[in-house]
Amino acid sequence: MNDKIKTEKDPYSCSSLEHWLEHDNWTVKEALILLIDCSPIDAEIEWDEYNYWPDAIDDPKMIKVSLLSYENSFSAPESYFEEESQKKKRLSLLSKPYELIDIKRLWYSGNHPNQRYPIDYYLKWAEEKKIHVPWLDWAKKRGLLKWKSTKEKLSETNVEMTYLNTKHPFFAKELKIAVEAWTELYEKNPPKGTPIGGHKTYIHNWLKEKYPNLSNRAVERITTVINPNPKGGATPT
Numbered sequence: 001m002n003d004k005i006k007t008e009k010d011p012y013s014c015s016s017l018e019h020w021l022e023h024d025n026w027t028v029k030e031a032l033i034l035l036i037d038c039s040p041i042d043a044e045i046e047w048d049e050y051n052y053w054p055d056a057i058d059d060p061k062m063i064k065v066s067l068l069s070y071e072n073s074f075s076a077p078e079s080y081f082e083e084e085s086q087k088k089k090r091l092s093l094l095s096k097p098y099e100l101i102d103i104k105r106l107w108y109s110g111n112h113p114n115q116r117y118p119i120d121y122y123l124k125w126a127e128e129k130k131i132h133v134p135w136l137d138w139a140k141k142r143g144l145l146k147w148k149s150t151k152e153k154l155s156e157t158n159v160e161m162t163y164l165n166t167k168h169p170f171f172a173k174e175l176k177i178a179v180e181a182w183t184e185l186y187e188k189n190p191p192k193g194t195p196i197g198g199h200k201t202y203i204h205n206w207l208k209e210k211y212p213n214l215s216n217r218a219v220e221r222i223t224t225v226i227n228p229n230p231k232g233g234a235t236p237t
Helices: 002-009 017-021 028-035 084-094 096-108 119-128 136-141 150-160 173-188 198-210 216-226
Strands: 025-027 044-049 059-064 116-118
Touching: 017 028, 017 136, 025 028, 025 119, 028 044, 028 096, 028 116, 028 119, 059 096, 116 119, 173 198, 173 216, 198 216
Parallel strands: none
Antiparallel strands: 025 116, 044 059
């Protein structure tokens, strides 16, 4: 009874999903099955069944498969495939055959020359194709995945760049300018060795051109902060 309650609250607690997430790489077939929330363990699938219709492509046919959320679970039906009619009914209700066909077609429409890839590769591909991965949030909440979606990365970037918000009660204009100056002068257009006239002159010139109304004291403060060699002389190596 306790196992059943636990499974209902945590549908993947009794599954092999955590085991699969420990792998460094998945084969393509393993990945396509896992992405549609099914288990590759004991799955029987004819991957290259041919449909004799004009312009038809090879479609996979599910013979036996189980949902990850039901795998080894006390809340699962006794068997998905006791009878042919039972098999067709359950697969039809779950729509898994169609999901597998669609996801296989999508995968092989792209250029994927290898047969095995890191898990992050498949998740990035699924995100690009707008494929919903049911267990993704579950795995992240339990620290089983380090992969981050584009939305999550953008959210983190926005948090990190709060200092750019001019409406923030503690907005510091010189901090914003300092980061902008360093990014332009040392990340996007880094000098080869020590700039002509030294780093101080290099930074001064940029600040005066970009922010002509900036006070001399502000220019000196910003220069001191971002100067990689504030003591003068050759750039340290």
